[in-house]
Amino acid sequence: DSGVTQTPKHLITATGQRVTLRCSPRSGDLSVYWYQQSLDQGLQFLIQYYNGEERAKGNILERFSAQQFPDLHSELNLSSLELGDSALYFCASNLRGSSYNEQFFGPGTRLTVL
């Protein structure tokens, strides 16, 4: 158990809908990262937050957004969903967001868009 929790574990929805994925980092970790894992694209970085502030953006679509709250949990919002958004979404956290520190991954949320 990495100490990172994600809810829900599974999510099934329809095209055009909006969903919210939630992540709670390890106790004490200030940095949260979101990744998308799909068969065709592999593991891709989406976005990073550090202590409530957006730190970096990767291959995140404009239909997707995220935020980190004062208690450090983070939410990833996916809107106008398309079939191609079906994937496993991971969040990870590490202490101070340092490059020296490994990231600890949650169990993921499997999103299925029908």
Added chain:
Amino acid sequence: AQSVAQPEDQVNVAEGNPLTVKCTYSVSGNPYLFWYVQYPNRGLQFLLKYITGDNLVKGSYGFEAEFNKSQTSFHLKKPSALVSDSALYFCAVRDDSGAGSYQLTFGKGTKLSVIP
């Protein structure tokens, strides 16, 4: 841009034999390298990392990795494979693309199958 290549989609090895999962990288500065393992329907688990120092890095579950700067490689190894090592292995490199951003760039993954 930084990148990681895992040239083998799948590696098969007999139980008890040594295993190697290959990884090569491309970075503009100093490489910070990581190995993760993913079991079915699970998140990624950290195995080991290379930041600086000894080229041979030891990690969890008996795994080790050898950093080779001249060959830009960071191969994962284990002296004696177990059936329980069967999983998907990812090599990753730190991507320093901005002010304090340290997201990881992952390889495509290598599926390791250990045959009893």
